[in-house]
Amino acid sequence: MxxxxxxxxxxxxxxxxxxxxxxxxxxxxxxxxxxxxxxxxxxxxxxxxxxxxxxxxxxxxxxxxxxxxxxxxxxxxxxxxxxxxxxxxxxxxxxxxxxxxxxxxxxxxxxxxxxxxxxxxxxxxxxxxxxxxxxxxxxxxxxxxxxxxxxxxxxxxxxxxxxxxxxxxxxxxxxxxxxxxxxxxxxxxxxxxVPFDLAAHGLRLLVVDTGVRHALGDGAYAERRAWCQAGARALGVRTLRDVDCTQLPEALGRLGAPSAGGGAPGTPDDRISRCVRHVVTDNHRVERAVALLDAGDVRGVGPVLTEGHVSLRDDLRVSCPELDLVVSSANAAGALGARMTGGGFGGSAIVLVESADEDSVTGAVLDAFVAEGRSAPRIFPAVPSAGARRLG
CATH class of the missing domain: 3.30.230.10 (Ribosomal Protein S5; domain 2)
Structure with a gap:
């Protein structure tokens, strides 16, 4: 070794x-x-x-x-x-x-x-x-x-x-x-x-590493965490985990933001309400995805991924042009769904595809990066693997 x-x-x-x-x-x-x-x-x-x-x-x-x-x-x-x-x-x-x-x-x-x-x-x-x-x-x-x-x-x-x-x-x-x-x-x-045997369903989960690097220690990540904490304080809850998705319209109203919009763009109330909306809806998306997997509807997870990306892009505002390009080009080429993953501002996206469509979706993503003059991303399958262990 x-x-x-x-x-x-x-x-x-x-x-x-x-x-x-x-x-x-x-x-x-x-x-x-x-x-x-x-x-x-x-x-x-x-x-x-x-x-x-x-x-x-x-x-x-x-x-x-x-x-x-x-x-x-x-x-x-x-x-x-x-x-x-x-x-x-x-x-x-x-x-x-x-x-x-x-x-x-x-x-x-x-x-x-x-x-x-x-x-x-x-x-x-x-x-x-x-x-x-x-x-x-x-x-x-x-x-x-x-x-x-x-x-x-x-x-x-x-x-x-x-x-x-x-x-x-x-x-x-x-x-x-x-x-x-x-x-x-x-x-x-x-x-x-939760069992996740994509091959048995004729599916693949791809990781697309955009090559865009952004350190989470530079403040943007901490800033959004602080906005989440401010939202929880304003709503009188321990954390945003304690706000159920059915309570979201009322919660946003208490923050002074309409349920489908926000305060004036860029204002503190706007930033906080958008963070609240993302966290509450993404918690719900996890539960939806689990229910779909338990029911054997793995393909149904695809649209949930894309919804998650829209929320990260528009509400939390942690995406970047390269991540958006992966999602849009993959979905346009027939992917079941895609989203950025991780803390954002760069890094990677994931794409759920039919195995038969893997080459065409991958090619579409690479072509989209070339068309915009961007460096080609690295694309590889996400294979669910073992956690930490001793090897010898």
Whole structure:
């Protein structure tokens, strides 16, 4: 295994083991996890690998292939929120979160290698966090359950790195099951594995990585989370999860916005009401998608995806021209549905297609990018894969 060989080259001895944690793509339910809502991701076959050995001297040494940097070393006692930058802040944050929770993590040597595209909205950071948390839990005999690993990984990203993400990405990486979607209630982490055998239905789910990169730590993501929180306060609820879709017209009226429009464009009331409408309706879309899948109507999920994109584009306003182009060109070519996925402002979209139409839809998307003078996106199938695990 190349990751173990590289560990030996770097550190001069054998790792204690090799672990893997996947990236994810989210079928439906965006910005709902930061509102205690519902999501439905699947794990991708793309993984972050970690060859790890335990240390007992309080030193953390990390290295990642493809970064152009050498081994980075820190004393575990020196790890405090805000003390790390770049990719190494994610595993360092996990060590900090474990120790801050009272777990006796005494250091480690780690080499990472990842096939999860960075900046594509496919949770490369969560994969890095979860593989670190799982390896350290096992090596230090902590026996932490998967949901606790996810919570600690999320805390590392929130408090140490400074990105106010929800828990969906970490739960998907830690808990997904091959061949299934993860239907997750992010309030209490109750979850159900939903079978998702697209091939049996003659379907494919494609990921279209636009190549447009946007860091969620730059403020736009946090801004929308703050607008959601402001909407919940104005409505007198704990989070927007507590607003049912049937209550939405009344809720928007209380915010001073008509149910089908908004306040004056760009005003605070307009931004808040649009965020409220998106979150409440996207929670409902997750429940609709689950009901369709349980009934065996996988094709019926397609229009739900497209509805979700319109909401993300027009209400939450987190799309971009490239993501809109994927959705419009794919649907025009006969896709069953499509939407942007992830935090937005770039990254990836997903497209549900009949297997027989895959080539024509893919060709239409590529042709649309060429016609607008844009760089060709990367397109690959989303295959529901296993969550974090030890490989050796």
């Amino acid at each position: 190349r990751v173990a060989e590289r560990f030996r080259e770097l550190y001069g001895y054998e790792p204690d083991g090799v672990w893997a944690a996947p990236g994810r793509v989210n079928l439906i339910g965006e910005y709902t996890d930061v509102n205690d809502g519902f999501v439905m991701p699947l794990a991708l076959p793309h993984t972050a690998l970690a060859a790890v050995a335990r240390r007992t001297d309080g030193v953390l040494r990390v290295h990642s292939s493809g970064t152009g940097h050498g081994v980075l070393a820190r004393g575990v006692d020196s790890l405090v929120p805000g003390s790390g930058t770049g990719w190494a802040a994610y595993p360092a944050g996990v060590v900090w979160a474990l120790r801050d929770a009272g777990h006796p993590v005494t250091g480690a040597d780690v080499h990472f290698s990842s096939t999860v595209p960075t900046g594509a909205g496919l949770s490369s950071s969560a994969a890095l966090e979860v593989v670190t948390a799982l390896a350290l839990s096992e090596l230090h005999g902590l026996g932490l359950p998967r949901e606790e690993l996810a919570r600690l990984a999320q805390r590392a990203e929130n408090a140490f790195v400074g990105v106010p993400c929800g828990i969906m990405d970490q739960m998907a990486s830690a808990c997904c099951v091959e061949g299934h979607l993860l239907h997750l209630d992010t309030r209490d982490l109750v979850r159900r594995q």
